[in-house]
Amino acid sequence: MTYLAKPCLHHPSLATNKVGYTRRDYEGKVSTLCAGCGHDSISAAIVQACWELDIEPYRVAKLSGIGCSSKTPDYFLGAAHGFNTVHGRMPSVLTGANLANRELLYLGISGDGDSASIGLGQFAHAMRRGVRMVYIVENNGVYGLTKGQFSATADNGSKSKKGVVNHENPVDLVSMALQLGASYVARGFSGDKAQLVPLIKGAMGHAGAAFLDIISPCVAFNNHAGSTRSYDYVREHNEAVNRLDVITPRHPIAVDYAPGEVVEVIQHDGHALRLRKLHDGYDPTDRLAAMNHVQTHQARGEIVTGLLYVDAEASDLHEALQTSHMPLNTLGRDELCPGADALARINAGLGCQGS
């Protein structure tokens, strides 16, 4: 649709990016979440990432499940179509949407209840399938929307606002994503935008299934002492393995790092991921090492953040299925219908007399 005039409704003095949009064009409706909710910071980071990457908002499809987190696609990229599906089933809807039109950027927003409880199966299978998408779990350890019950990511021993202690072991979505074949796996914290925006940008340039677990405190139900998902707790226990910069092909590399401390990964779309290492020996291209690192530090009560794993050569479901390069939803009768003559031959093959 590049022949269409770009919208020009805003003040001429507002800065535009390469594709002619102002930052405001990436915003959505006014959020109705609680003031201070981590989810709103993630929305802001998504806005920032899309704007910086010069993504045209309408070329994004936003899908979500049900929950406070899943409401957020209404609060960013207002010019993009959004789909608030059913609880825990966003991955399948996203998969179908992606199959229909491989040209859009698919952004899946979910919560920890949505993905780790009711939707654990769909989460796992979407990772296995290698659907090209940016799958974000806004992880607060509780069901925000239904008022503070524990979710399946709540740590064993953590205490709810009402004083109830959780006795079940947590699901670690990052470990699962690594094990199931996600080709870009990161963990971030809604309170650390400087780390978060590049993680999202890196995911948006990724050619396969990108998964981001973003710790996102719920100020209403899980930000008290005794919670392991409060702002204070996460700040104290955050162990960043690296700091990421995403360098678009258009921008020359501006920052200089001391040699030996930087890993550079060039992704499929030409974006370079520059990783400033914070942990000696952490190699984000080694899946087994990543799994080991995450588990080891988790056992110590540390929350490992950063880009945990990336496979720069990743491919996706369309490549596996050899789907047409033209989006399937653009194909018409001429491409799809074998026609009356072919049917006559089929009928002849199914006929009963003579040969």
Place this chain on the structure above:
Amino acid sequence: MNRIEAVNDFVVKFANVNGSGSSSANELFAKAILQMGVPVSPRNIFPSNIQGLPTWYEVRVSEAGYLGRRGGVDLMVAMNPQTWDADVAEIEPGGYLFHDNTRPLPASKFRHDIHVIGMPLTELCNAAYADPRQRQLFKNIAYVGALSVLLQIDPSVFDTLFAQQYKGKEKLLDANLLALRLGIDYARTHLTQPLGLRVQRSDRVGRQIFVDGNSAAALGCVYGGATVAAWYPITPSSSVAEAFQRYCARFRIDPASGQHNYAIVQAEDEIASIGMVVGAGWNGARAFTATSGPGVSLMTEFIGLAYFAEIPATIINVQRGGPSTGMPTRTQQADILSCAYASHGDTRHVLLFPEDPHECFEHAATALDLADRLQTPVFVMTDLDIGMNQRLCQPFAWDPARDYDRGKVMSAAQLEAGADFGRYKDVDGDGIPWRTLPGTHPSLGSYFTRGTTRDAYARYSERGPDYVANVQRLLKKFATAAELVPAPVQRPAAQSTPLGVIYFGSTSPAMHEALDVLGEAGIHLDALRLRAFPFSTAVADFLAEHEQVFVVEQNRDAQMHSLLVNELALDPARLVRVLHYDGTPITARFITDAITRRLQLGTPPRQPQAKDHHHGECTA
């Protein structure tokens, strides 16, 4: 002793053990008779098991073209010792028993009122083949050879069939020919006592095709432009997806680039299958899933979403016996209500009822059009009987001028030209709103799809008037659907009558035969075959025009009867239920009996009786 004498009008039943290679031999037998120009309808009766359990293959031969199950057996080919007693008991008096007499059986194992034909199949095959597997396998082909002599089937038909089947596989051809000859030669020299049953060349098959409904539905999806299929294996629907895969490999791969103009995903369960279909439909691709009752149960939350958020989705429900896992390899029409009203809240869905593979093809393609036009889930309600059995039917038809009806999808140009886009706004009185696809226009036409309530412009709203306006519009849309779905087919009686009968789906052939039999007996009924829900005015008119209307269906609870009463606000007393639900396909005898008894005695419906002749059929 009485002897059944019949030309081109009898039932042969094969009793086998599954996994023994009998099914292709039995199919060869059916096709041989078709080659003689005589209509047959075979039915597989099989267990939910891979090897070792009893299976039956019942072939009805009918010059008149009656393709329903007749009931009763004239010739039993008893190859399974496990089921011997029941199989022998099922033969009509004066009928025939064909069996392997390599090992002699005591006289007590036989009946006095049937004719027994023994052939030492095991002995013959052990002598002819060294390989134990071949010995077993070719017994089946050998009995087909012998039966062909007994029934006077022209041996040349096998040349044609083998030539088709084994083109390029000459070694297989030779082995099969040898087995066939073995049977033919033995029968010619040893089985000289003539059988009362005979096949005679006829011209009643004509241009008809012989195909199973699941393949037909899959082909309908290919012709209808489905590009995304998501499914989870379940009997009796799996072969829909498998056939779709096969036809796509043949017709949908671009020869130049090798690119696939389709995507098939075997999902992790039925919830994911329907989720993918909904996602693809939302994004403008034609998508379908194929499933059966348990799958529909899992899908219901999504079906409600697709109804309320107005997203096209095509669901092929190959019904089997329920509830729960029920009778997974038997047939029923027992998902009518669970599909018509699937999901919580006030919902209603479009259902199509194909009668045979020809209509499975047609309705599958139509469902894809209707789903796009109406922006709602559409069910194709087929069943195991037509889905998994090959059936003689009219050739598939496709009008070369036919294009896909994509429904109201607003383009970038329309948006640019200033069209007022309200996603849930009724602009022309049919209740169907316009939609836009993601990625259409940089600044116009985007909206947020949700399962929560919203106003006409897709803005979240819990206001009562917004909610009511929206759900009222959905009702209007459903009324529009009634005029778009395939119209009912009427078969007026030979003379005017206050009696009517309503039927649908796989009941068709049994019903048509029953109507002929009843007509000959002086009982005249106008018949109406439903092809879809919602019901069009023609259905209401038919009901109004008749004093008493029988509703014939294959479930316990008279689900179609309930749907008619509920949707058309009828007095239930005017409708008489004729219910068949033991898992076997309904028969003409059953329908004739039920209607005759009701008319003669005016009795209320009788409860099913387990001892009824054929697998405990019940009556009205």
